[in-house]
Amino acid sequence: MNPEVTLRPFDLADLDDFYAWASDDLVSVWCCFDTYTNKEDLLNFMKRFVLPHPWMRAICYYGRPVGAIVVTPHRGEAQCRGELGYMLATQYWGKGIVTKAVQLVLRTVFEDLKDIERIEALVNLENVRSQRVLEKSGFTKDGVLRKYLIHKGKVKDIVLYSFISTDPLE
Template identity: 65%
Template sequence: MDEQTSERRNQNSQFLEVTLREFQLTDVEDFFVWASDDRVTAWSRRYTFTNKEDVLAFMEKTVLRHPWMRAICLEGRPVGEISVTRHMDERQCSAELGYMLASQYWGRGIMTEAVKLVLGTIFGDMEGLERLEANVLVQNVGSQKVLEKAGFTKEGILKKYLILKGKISDIVMYSFIPTDN
């Protein structure tokens, strides 16, 4: 897949180049930055990594084998990840969006741009995809804003929907259906 690119003006009126590309094992140092940050992983099903060896093993076993996981790059350097995972049951026409961004980049519009880049290609990349959904913890207001700015529709709150790190959690269900937009 070719690299996807978006430019966004930051608070200092400079353009930030946001790109998506496939991960490489050489990204392990950058991946460790957000994967080892409790503030980032608090919103994820994934636990916080404590060493680079485990991150490397995770990248080899999971990241590089994932059908659609990309590095979110700022000026060419990975600062986060974004993935689309197809449902493999009766919901095969839908997929789930997931993402993480290093905390030092929060609030700059980078994730919103990355999500928009995904929306620009994913329905062509995944044959038969009709719906992209995102499940966000009710407390994760920042992620909800990202999805709304990117054009997702808030469908509602699913109470006691999942157990996340041993705690029963409510989530907000978002969807993007291209024919609705």
């Protein structure tokens, strides 16, 4: 099955849908933020970070926002790189939605963010599902970065994946 997945910018009307996955411990366990417990805090996050972000999109499944995907451009000498991140409501896991969303990103982001030539994804070594998404989407596993960052108070090993703008999409 090929799900109907589209990407679009967020707006404040997406607050309730965003809260559905941002308040889920199973989703936030892999994210840099803690699980949201009230909509006011999430609304402030949307206003401060989501809406002004240069490339953050709602992952829509048959028109409804069910997740988020972001490419954050680096600056200075690293401006040729962007970092990919994504999250999806748990009830939509295992349906190929994020894989399709990542593939949609790769078809447009290099035109949208002209300085970027490489997309990187840093994935917790324990997050095997996310690693599989990237591999199915054409990313190359560059290696494991041992004790690379502190995530929610614990030092973690991270798998580095990359996609170069000249890589063919399969």
